[in-house]
Amino acid sequence: MKLLLVTPVAKSKFLGRGFAFNLPFLSLPIISTYTPADIKVTIIDERIERIDYNVPYDLVGITLMTPLAPRAYEIADEFRKRGVTVVMGGMHVNARPEEVLEHSDAIVIGEAERIWPQLIDDFKKGALKRIYKLDGYTNLDTLIPMKRDLLCKNKYVPVEFLETTRGCPFGCHFCSVTKFFGGKYRVRSVDDVVREIATLKPTASRFSIKNVVFFVDDNIIGDRNHARELFEKIKPYKLNWLGQASMNLAKDDELLSLARDSGCMGLLIGFESLSDEVLKDVGKKPNVTREYLSAIRNIQSYKIGIMGSFIFGFDQDDETVFDRYWEFIRRSGLEAVYLGIMTPYPGTRCYDELEKEGRIFDHDWSNYDTSHVVFHPKQMSSDRLSKGYQWAFRKTYSLYSIYNRLRSSQAYPLFFWPMNIGIHFSVNRLVKALN
Numbered sequence: 001m002k003l004l005l006v007t008p009v010a011k012s013k014f015l016g017r018g019f020a021f022n023l024p025f026l027s028l029p030i031i032s033t034y035t036p037a038d039i040k041v042t043i044i045d046e047r048i049e050r051i052d053y054n055v056p057y058d059l060v061g062i063t064l065m066t067p068l069a070p071r072a073y074e075i076a077d078e079f080r081k082r083g084v085t086v087v088m089g090g091m092h093v094n095a096r097p098e099e100v101l102e103h104s105d106a107i108v109i110g111e112a113e114r115i116w117p118q119l120i121d122d123f124k125k126g127a128l129k130r131i132y133k134l135d136g137y138t139n140l141d142t143l144i145p146m147k148r149d150l151l152c153k154n155k156y157v158p159v160e161f162l163e164t165t166r167g168c169p170f171g172c173h174f175c176s177v178t179k180f181f182g183g184k185y186r187v188r189s190v191d192d193v194v195r196e197i198a199t200l201k202p203t204a205s206r207f208s209i210k211n212v213v214f215f216v217d218d219n220i221i222g223d224r225n226h227a228r229e230l231f232e233k234i235k236p237y238k239l240n241w242l243g244q245a246s247m248n249l250a251k252d253d254e255l256l257s258l259a260r261d262s263g264c265m266g267l268l269i270g271f272e273s274l275s276d277e278v279l280k281d282v283g284k285k286p287n288v289t290r291e292y293l294s295a296i297r298n299i300q301s302y303k304i305g306i307m308g309s310f311i312f313g314f315d316q317d318d319e320t321v322f323d324r325y326w327e328f329i330r331r332s333g334l335e336a337v338y339l340g341i342m343t344p345y346p347g348t349r350c351y352d353e354l355e356k357e358g359r360i361f362d363h364d365w366s367n368y369d370t371s372h373v374v375f376h377p378k379q380m381s382s383d384r385l386s387k388g389y390q391w392a393f394r395k396t397y398s399l400y401s402i403y404n405r406l407r408s409s410q411a412y413p414l415f416f417w418p419m420n421i422g423i424h425f426s427v428n429r430l431v432k433a434l435n
């Protein structure tokens with residue numbers, strides 16, 4: 001039996017096709033790990049490979065987050081026209097199961113590890129059900145070692161993705177994570193994570209940074225004891241790792257020092273907004289705007305770089321938000337910045353509220369990529385929001401601004417300089433595509 005697993009390409013010019021760096025991902029390698037050994041599995045990442053619809057696959061599995069949904073449906077329709085059974089899973093399936101079912105024979109709602117072997121068994125017996133849904137969540141201590149060999153490594157930047165926790169208690173109003181993975185940090189035993197790390201083949205980039213790992217956890221310090229143990233136990237592996245963390249890390253010198261000693265190169269931190277009113281409104285509890293600069297300085301004093309993420313388009317944002325943002329960035333010395341336009345992902349409180357107010361004017365999911373405006377902002381026109389976002393992104397990644405942000409940074413220059421230059425070109429491409 002032949003199984004094809006596909007990740008569709010997003011229209012987005014940022015982080016999709018055309019992004020300076022091709023990043024790997026976990027979802028389909030995980031599905032392949034839980035597929036019985038007698039099945040031949042192929043993974044196609046549409047960002048880098050074309051799908052050959054004439055290969056006689058028995059079953060096709062497609063992963064979809066919201067901006068990938070329209071392309072996922074095109075692929076599914078093509079295969080189903082040829083009589084191939086299609087199954088879909090991923091974030092968007094949770095939010096819009098009926099819609100996804102119009103284009104697939106079966107769907108998996110939620111995490112797949114405990115359900116996928118059952119689905120395959122049903123398929124083999126000709127008894128595939130339409131909906132597979134896990135009761136509760138996966139116990140992360142029962143994960144089996146992930147097969148990493150199906151992604152063609154030389155087509156991605158040399159980094160291994162790994163997870164040590166799932167879930168988030170904050171439930172921010174624009175975010176899909178809490179609903180999907182639950183409102184608690186579920187942790188995976190550190191010994192198990194370390195065993196996985198021990199099996200990784202060393203990665204080396206042409207900029208000579210070795211053993212680069214990205215922990216995809218939404219907040220690697222969410223469970224402090226777990227983080228402490230993790231940082232202590234991964235130290236011997238001499239990793240250079242990146243992760244995501246909440247702002248309260250800035251006040252925790254012990255954890256910062258352990259993170260640095262365990263090889264932390266940089267952390268993605270959601271600043272989201274420069275307004276406390278917005279932060280309160282969306283539920284981003286760890287953030288206090290007057291502490292932003294001191295938080296940045298303290299984390300950087302451990303030679304850990306910060307990738308700050310900001311969103312434009314909250315109801316409190318008027319046209320002055322862009323200048324205020326720029327003023328902050330000039331003083332911040334952030335090693336990298338991710339900018340997004342508020343995007344009401346279906347299934348979030350934000351979506352429900354805006355929909356109720358009749359403010360969402362674009363339901364084409366391919367525009368839900370955080371670079372397009374899909375709703376009427378409260379205090380400016382959608383065009384002004386789009387132009388302000390483009391202006392801010394370009395200014396942040398002008399060569400002059402990159403130089404200014406990075407010139408006194410102590411954090412891994414061999415990582416942050418090439419990253420910024422790559423993003424400089426990606427942002428230029430993005431802005432061109434948006435106009």
Ligand code: B12
Pocket residue numbers: 009010012014015016017023024025026027028030031061062063064065066067068087088089090091092108110111112113116163174175176177181216217218340345346368369370371
């Ligand atoms: C790492 C990451 C990335 C990486 C890798 C992307 C990837 N495909 O995984 C990068 C940096 C490339 C990325 C990019 C983007 N991302 Co991202 N990313 C994440 C992050 C932090 C972790 C993903 C992860 O590995 N999770 C753990 C794995 C195990 O979970 P999973 O992928 O969902 O897979 C499980 C189930 O969903 C299911 N499943 C998944 N696929 C399939 C398929 C089948 C057939 C079956 C049966 C089951 C199944 O089984 C898996 C195991 O249980 C999540 C947040 C999160 N906590 O998930 C955001 C997240 C998924 N990203 C998001 C977004 C919006 C984006 C971007 C659009 C951002 C942008 N502005 O461009 C881009 C789009 C990229 C693209 N493909 O074009 C949103 C998606 C929201 C939504 N409703 O769709 C999230 C949830 C972040 C958020 N807080 O809102 N991202």
Ligand code: SF4
Pocket residue numbers: 168169170171172175176177178218270284
């Ligand atoms: S803290 Fe981050 S992951 Fe958690 S709900 Fe808020 S935005 Fe999502």
